[in-house]
Amino acid sequence: ELGHFSEDVNKTKTEYLKSFQYESGLLLSTWIVIRIDGCHFHRFSEAHKFEKPNDEAALNLMNSCAVGVLEEFNDIVFSYGVSDEYSFVLKKESQLYGRRASDIVSAVVSYFSSMYTMKWKDFFPHREIIYPAYFDGRAVCYPSSHILRDYLAWRQVDCHINNQYNTCFWMLVKSGKTKSAAQTYLKGTQVQEKNELLAQLSGTTDYYNKLPPMFCLGSSVYRSKKEKNTVDEKEEGGIVDKLCEKVVIEYCNIIEPSFWEAHPEILDS
């Protein structure tokens, strides 16, 4: 018998219970960055036999999900991904979810996660996903485009440093060293030494700089002013062809000003 339920929790009580939930919005007129990171991805990548140091299919899957996120959330103007991490930049004046951090972070991370699972079979047609991949996320505000670009530069420097280290590490392991010996060997080595080591082990001059740019530079995902998609859209009077900005993936230097000068609309939006 449930008919008397509603009397137990009346309007006043409901308001009281709701008022425990308060979250202020992220500071207005600042760039919001949502950064998501794979949870226990070391284990996930081993269980799913990802190639080391970089698995091209896995990275392409990540990028494809990021494209999906930009197509779903119009306020995201740029995103940058490396390894199992992705940063999404919302425009300064975005009012998405009243700028409440939990709502924005959870919606973005949830959409990304669902997409990752859905698109898995497109990128790994011969490998079943064993258990769900998942991500944690957080929001950070940057008050100026200058500091925002410093943030993105930091992520790209991190990409480069980690990639060079990992490339050396796995080449040493493949050459017969144990993981722990490889680690010891690399401790304290500088950029130049690592490059020489790579040339030596691979027998290829300038080996590192011949790697696919996606590995060295990470992936930038944004709306292109140049490339447009034709989209059918319902309007009064029937379906109409509309030109729509296409979301593109690029592997480019985002530290230098040239990228931003070539795409002023990204941070002006």
Added chain:
Amino acid sequence: ELGHFSEDVNKTKTEYLKSFQYESGLLLSTWIVIRIDGCHFHRFSEAHKFEKPNDEAALNLMNSCAVGVLEEFNDIVFSYGVSDEYSFVLKKESQLYGRRASDIVSAVVSYFSSMYTMKWKDFFPHREIIYPAYFDGRAVCYPSSHILRDYLAWRQVDCHINNQYNTCFWMLVKSGKTKSAAQTYLKGTQVQEKNELLAQLSGTTDYYNKLPPMFCLGSSVYRSKKEKNTVDEKEEGGIVDKLCEKVVIEYCNIIEPSFWEAHPEILDS
């Protein structure tokens, strides 16, 4: 050429950029409730032809994902789901992610979302998922088990009220009324009137109370002290059979004290 990257973003700058991200933990010694809600689920349920007012398969899929969440996150002691919404209760002294709201909310919502997509085919074997389902989430703290139980009672009352309304609404629509006529018809009706309407339209006495309890009461998911699973666990000396609490789903009254008296371990944990 990327070798000079690392000099651009030095240690001090990195610390500066990191320090924009600060999030304090949720108040210690309070119950944390993570509530997730489907985003645009009205559209999703139509696109995927969910039965109205309740789609049993869709609810079972939600419940199955909640079971998965409890199996992954040990600090979640109870969860309650209704429609496209689920509330997860973390124990008072949980230190999960240092109690940072964004991390906890995003990890839970991400795991739930991946699982939803992965398990879809088990519950809808003959229907393809067309586009990703996703959820937003938030964290609320309740300082006492008394208020926590009020919160859960509120969700169950809401389940009941909505279910009764929706059952009437869709029965009127199936009987030939337009949606807007059905809405007008139900405006301001009381519990008793709705029950009589249901009896009359269905030709069944006490129709509402004969509905599956999952529809009327929602779903409670928790670890059972009684039912245990045998789990293989690696230990020194080989794999060992271990008794492990089983996560169970029940459709029961959680407003009355009897449920909590029968399961004192849930809120004592």
Added chain:
Amino acid sequence: ELGHFSEDVNKTKTEYLKSFQYESGLLLSTWIVIRIDGCHFHRFSEAHKFEKPNDEAALNLMNSCAVGVLEEFNDIVFSYGVSDEYSFVLKKESQLYGRRASDIVSAVVSYFSSMYTMKWKDFFPHREIIYPAYFDGRAVCYPSSHILRDYLAWRQVDCHINNQYNTCFWMLVKSGKTKSAAQTYLKGTQVQEKNELLAQLSGTTDYYNKLPPMFCLGSSVYRSKKEKNTVDEKEEGGIVDKLCEKVVIEYCNIIEPSFWEAHPEILDS
């Protein structure tokens, strides 16, 4: 007997109790404005017989306290006061109290309050302070100097609107109208009408613009690059005369760019 106290509250417990107190700093690289407002100042101004609509001594006391605040807190670069309200602007990169809002707000408001009580007799030599004046305060972040200047302009517009209204209101009251009749009379009147009313009641053309600028424009308090104070400062080898920026009070238009162009060092600091 207290000797056994210390065993009751041990180190672990102390850490636990401390960890309930967490407050994140205000977003880095943003202007922090501390705005304080008199509590129950309507009552306070009546009890202390302040002249209406503006009491010159009371305003000078407020300004003198603001000067004291700027002399005590080096990170405050500008402040603006009107009536029983004062806004203090901290420089963008201030690290005062680790940018924790409660600490900054409380220290500023406490210093201001003590000073108000201490300096009372200098401004009201023949009137005893009957009970303590007090203020509440809050911190707001503004991410750009553009928005900060909009904030200050808003406060000065408010000053002007309130002053014009109050000047009319009290002139009507002094002319014999009841307070409630004066209120009704002024309802909906525009700037121009109020100016004509003032001219008519006072018998003075352009009466409003002949009022002391402190009443119409509020008070701006900042460090002057031009005027310096000689201060005795202890250094190795004895006391040394040092030139030190003088904190000045001005009644000027801070909406127009000219003020900021004439004092670029204020927002560049």
Added chain:
Amino acid sequence: ELGHFSEDVNKTKTEYLKSFQYESGLLLSTWIVIRIDGCHFHRFSEAHKFEKPNDEAALNLMNSCAVGVLEEFNDIVFSYGVSDEYSFVLKKESQLYGRRASDIVSAVVSYFSSMYTMKWKDFFPHREIIYPAYFDGRAVCYPSSHILRDYLAWRQVDCHINNQYNTCFWMLVKSGKTKSAAQTYLKGTQVQEKNELLAQLSGTTDYYNKLPPMFCLGSSVYRSKKEKNTVDEKEEGGIVDKLCEKVVIEYCNIIEPSFWEAHPEILDS
């Protein structure tokens, strides 16, 4: 000419500027503790020649201000002070300032500071206050009366430990040791050793326990159910004598349950 001001800052802009200020309330149904601490009080106490280790007049002034705070803020049910620190406890369901931390902290600290300056001459009739004393403050929530009492116990233990140390330290200094020698001498000494040292230096058995309880136990300030004040209050029909709870100061053990058992109304309020 200011008449055109109001057009510069219109309604929309005002709302925008206001919306930068958002502060959520402190968690409902938790005890709020406002703790204030003297800023640079070491310097202040030297400049104003406070007796060491405890200045009775200075402590009485602090207590008198705390009484004033309880008389002004009805939601404060208890306060505890030691040295230049005071903790004010607001009742669990207080709605003071919508539970916004900055407002509550600033109003309490401001009232306390004004009062400190106003009452100075009552406690130091022959010593002028040279410069304003000021305090910083913060709010902490405790979700149960059990943890709240642990917090208060912690402060009293701290009072005891500091007092015993300071009593020894200043007795050694008065006996001719330098401050740094006294510090070295006391390093690592236990309670028992300190008590013996005090007995030996003072020539008095059990010297420490004969000190004024205010020094050893700190000061507890609360409303007494027993002692009432007769207050004149304005009511319709004239002034009426009303019985009003008196705020009292006690120097008692608040660690032991006996105090709280004798005053159940304090935490039941």
